[in-house]
Amino acid sequence: MRAVLGTAGLLWIGVVHAQSASPSFAEQQELRERAEREAREREQRQALPDVSREQPAAATDLHSLELPDEEPCFTLQQLQLDGAHLGQFAFLQRYLDRYRGRCVGQQGIALIVRRASDLALAKGYVTTRIGLPEQSLGSGTLRLQLVPGVIRQIRFNAEEVPDSMWKSAFPARPGDVLNLRALEQGLEQLKRVPSQDVNMELVPGEAPGESDVVISIRHGKRWRASVSLDDAGSRATGKQQVGATAWVDNLARVNDLLSIGVSSDGSADKGRGTHGFNASWSVPLGNWRFSTSTYSSRYKQTIASNADTFASTGTSSNVDLAVERLLVRGQSYRSGIELRVAQRSSHSYVEGVEIEGQRRRTTSVELALLHRQYLGRVQADVRLAHRRGVPWLGGDDDAVGRDDLAPTFRYGLTTLDIGAGGALTSGPRPLAWNTALRYQWSEDALYGSEFISVGGRYTVNGFDGEVPLGGSRGGYWRNSISWMAHRAIAPYAGIDIGHIERDDRQGIGGGTLSGAHLGARGELGGWAWDGFVGVPMSRPAWLKHEARGHVIGFRASWQF
Structure with a gap:
């Protein structure tokens, strides 16, 4: 028992080099998973359909009030x-x-x-x-x-499509003044469903000024599934990770999206491993979108001490509810707001004995501003959010008499995400660029689970992520250029940089690291693959003996 408690104390201190506020292994595992989720969410935001319809250009200068001099007047x-x-x-x-x-x-x-x-x-x-x-x-x-031009009716060109499909997607109704922006919003909600190919046409109605909105829709397979293999895991719990995901479109016939996925290290080693589960469901309602998601994971690793080896295990679960509303929409932009409530719980064990100091049950509420802008060939997405730790739903509270320098559950945290990209050349084999910036800052001392970490394939490539650089304030900037050399092969190269600010309150030394990578990705049939080689370019002095000279990574998937 003494050895078990000693190992538990070691885990409480943390495993990252020389930082007293270092996340525990469970928190490191959570930060690694979060970085991957954030990268996927960023990709999904940038992949949302562009439904802006061409409209006649203004024949006059709307900013001018000049009038000709005339007689008589x-x-x-x-x-x-x-x-x-x-x-x-x-x-x-x-x-x-x-x-x-x-x-x-x-x-x-x-x-x-x-x-x-x-x-x-x-x-x-x-x-x-x-x-x-x-x-x-x-x-x-x-x-x-x-x-005023008004909508006489909104209808599909196929009778078998229920009205609930357009009623959930469009903020406009028959009898409303026809505004192209409201119709674009509905078209976008319909196009978010991957199995739907949707087009829209305005047809003159029977009376002057009336128009019918006619939607043509072709349905593909409403369900899809995929299996994947990558090496994004940690050495302690298994590098190779396998996953399976299933998607169902329009389960409730209101343009809703459902996904369920599982993951595992896929290893037969009983001394280590990871297992995960995730599910999400979202549904539109005109200018609104409601979504909920849950994800959970558990890990196991073996720790060797001077006297014996011990099994260290942990579990974590997350549930969040989100509502998003469109605020304004133009021909080349749209802005919205999002409210999100999330709860996270985690437990850590050594030989089945829970480490109570690492038990967490936290609740947070987040308000975010969303904006998308089109500038020629460039598409830019911005998300500015502020998150607060709250006591709702049984969330943990700070201990009585907590030191002001100690981490708090009642934190305030602001994050900024910017993603932009576009084609540099035209033609069948374009050269494209992509950039992504993520930064967070907080005036409060945070627990390790709220840190931002840099160093890994989803933040700063060139590092394996085993010893990330993390803290309360910092961020990373990713940049890449890709070339569609062939329909199944797209080479790419990039340079990333990350920075964590020094925080003497928590003993965080901070620092800057950068890395470069070269790789290729492609798709053929239902297969998709991605492989890269990354090298570190710069890093803090204390990290040099922890980082490898290069990293190699891959991911392969098959969707059917």
Whole structure:
């Protein structure tokens, strides 16, 4: 028992070199898994469909208020917009008011009407028209007639598709003023389902100003599965990792997505290993998207002491609920907000005896701003989030009399994620670039499970991740260039850099490391593969004897 307790004490101190705030092995395992999840989530965000539809360019300069000098001209005391749904077109009235006091003639009036029409078009009201009724300008009032374009109906071109499909995807309803941005939102929600090939067409309705939104949809196989093999594990629990994932689309017929996956080290070694489970489900509702996910893992490793060897095991589980809402959408951008509540629990054991000091049950709430911007060929995604530790759902609380320098469960943590990429050349074999930045900062002392760590294939390639550099404040910047040399082969190269800020409160020395990598990836049929070689370029002095001269990694998968 004394030896067991001694080993437990060793685990409590941690295994990372010379940092008193170092994460325990269980927390290191969790940080490694989190880095992989964040990389996958970043890829998924950047892969969301672009559904911006081409629309006629504005024929006039909307920023100009210049009018031609004409004789005769009439001084405008008031510009009045008449018609239905005026509340939605208040921006037009505000624009027209800018011409008050101007003396205009026939050409100037026509220019004002064209500019107002172009402004409505730029806002997405592509079927709305603005006319000029017969009138006398002797009173100084110019009246413009608004004829809003409205949606007569939204329908699929196939009768077997239930209405619940479009009702869950589109924020617009029959009778609403037709706005292309709302239709693009619905089209995007439909296209998020991988097994659906969706197109949309506007067809004139029976009455003037009415339009039918006709959706053509082709369904593929609603379920998919894949198996994978990689070497992203740790030496202590098994480098080789195998996984299997199944996806089901439209299980509830509301454009929902369900995924279930399992993973394991795939080793017959009973002294070490990892096993994991994950599941997620998401469903759209117009401008909203609701999702929930859970993932759990357990590990086992063997630790040798002077007297004996001991089995060290641990478990962790996570559950989170998220709701996302679109705030604004334009032809080349969209912005939204996300609220997420998550709970995480973990336990560590030595020879079946729990290390109570490493028992965790934490709850957090996170608010994030999301933005996507298109700049020519470049697509950029930004996520700025603030997370707080809260006592909800039985979350751990700080001990009475906690030292101000000690880690806290009531932390505040801000993260910034930026991902951008695009084609550098056109043609069938384009050269493309991709960059990703992640940074976090906190004024609080954090537990190791909330650290950001750098050094590994998902953060700074060139390091094996066995001895990561971690802390409360820091981040990494990944950069790569790829070339589609063949439909099944795409060589790539990249340079990554990571930095952890020094924190004397927690004994974190910090430092900067960088690495370079060269690899190739490809797809053929249902097969996908990725292999690379990475080398460290720079690292803190204390890490030099811990890091290898190079790393080799691979991943292979088959989807069916």
